[in-house]
Amino acid sequence: MQGEVGTYANARPVILRNAVFIGLAVSVYGVSFGAMGVTAGLSVLQTSVLSLVMFTGASQLAFVGVIAAGGAPATAIATALLLGVRNAMYAVRMSTLLRVRHGWRLLAAQLTIDESTALSIAQDESIEDGRASRLGFWAGGVSVFALWNLATVIGALGAQAIGDPKAFGLDTAIVAGLAGLLWPRLRDRESWTVAAGSLALALIMVPFTPAGVPVLSCALIAFGVATTTLRRHPEVRD
Amino acid sequence: MWPPVLIASVLCYLEKLAGYLLPQRVLDRRSVHHVAALLPVALLTGIVTVQAVGSGQTLVLDARVPGLAVAFVLMARRTNFLVMVVAASATTALVRHVGLMA
Incomplete structure (x- = not known):
């Protein structure tokens, strides 16, 4: 994935292309999440706020999953937080790599998720003192953030238009979506x-x-x- | 539903930020990494189970189960995510439509 010679100029287009691919791949999950949020009884705006502010897929799906099952808000919050512990681990790794300060650190924290971390770690850290690794993080994070949020709105509006979710087996779409997050972790x-x-x-x-x-x-x-x-x-x- | 949405969202953000602000030795331990990697497996399995066969406080076997079975078969065959979700939903809708299960 690095190009023939390990230089930043060679790595850059590959990283940017992969960032777009990852964004497109997660947007399929984003549509499911948007539909799931509305099916669980949240408004389109509330579903979008979860994607904008929480912005960590597994926690979001779990949060609306517990709400959909009729769970108390406190248990939904606790489940989302426990699923997000791994983001703190990623952040520890990224903080030494990114060397960000102040406002940039606040922004980096928001983009610290599975995909941005994976795209960063996949790069050769010896290229220009970690420059390719940093590009992997930022490109992956920005691409996923943009496409995930766009996909959420599309899914939420779509589910709102459909009305009765059970008629199309959309309750199974929720379970299948969650199973899709679980499967690669087994x-x-x-x-x-x-x-x-x-x-x-x-x-x-x-x-x-x-x-x-x-x-x-x-x-x-x-x-x-x-x-x-x-x-x-x-x-x-x- | 606004307060839980906002509280959960802000707390999940602060969780990420903590990794940048806390001293590295607090979080960067193998035992913490180990638990953090296994938590999604445990919680996602729990949610899939409850969503598949739960209805309030009772366990029910309805049209969601054949849908989920199709999902797992397709994932084992490395089918594309979108195709898998659509096939699973369609299975449930079909089983309901022909009146085999609720």
Whole structure:
């Protein structure tokens, strides 16, 4: 992906093209999210504010998913925040790479998501002292931000026009969209263990707890499995 | 619904900002990375489960389940996301239309 010679001039057009591709790819999810927000009972404006301000796909989908299931707002907020912890991890990595200050740091924080981090890390950091890596972050972030928000509005307006979501199986579109976010994260034995445990726990919890709590309780499975792994393999401990 | 939307949005932004402002040693630990990577798997599985078979506090088997089954088969075959979502929704709509399931 770097071009034949590792120079900034060679890397630049490739990075910009990939940024546009990533933006177009996530905009498909953006349309689903927009439709999901309105189906969950949010207004078009509220759905758009989530894309503009929250701007982290998995948390957004989870937030409206819990609301759609009739969950309490507090559990929806907590679920969104737990899903967003990884953004803070990305930010730690990006802060040393971007070397941004003041207002630029506020802007960089907003663009710190899966896609911008991935496009940055994919670049050769030795090119002009990280210049290609920084371009990857900013180009990926701006492209995804623009197209994600545009797609959200299109999806939200579309769902509003359709009216009864169940008639078109749109309730399944929500589940399928969430499954689409989950699938690529099921990479190894550990993640499958977490998924199996979470599936079982959610099923057990549904009849006994208010909506939203079954989802939130699955966080315990992640903590439990992570703790077990780190105990069995102390070499990966800090 | 405005207060939860705004609170959740601002808190998720501050979460990102924290990574730029907090001392690196607070967050940059393998155990924290490990949990952060597994949390989406756990929570997304929980939401998919609840959305697929939950209805308030009861578990129901309705037309969403065959739709989701189609989604997983297509993902295992590396089908494009949009095609997968449309096929899953169409399956649910079809099963409802012919009256097999609610």
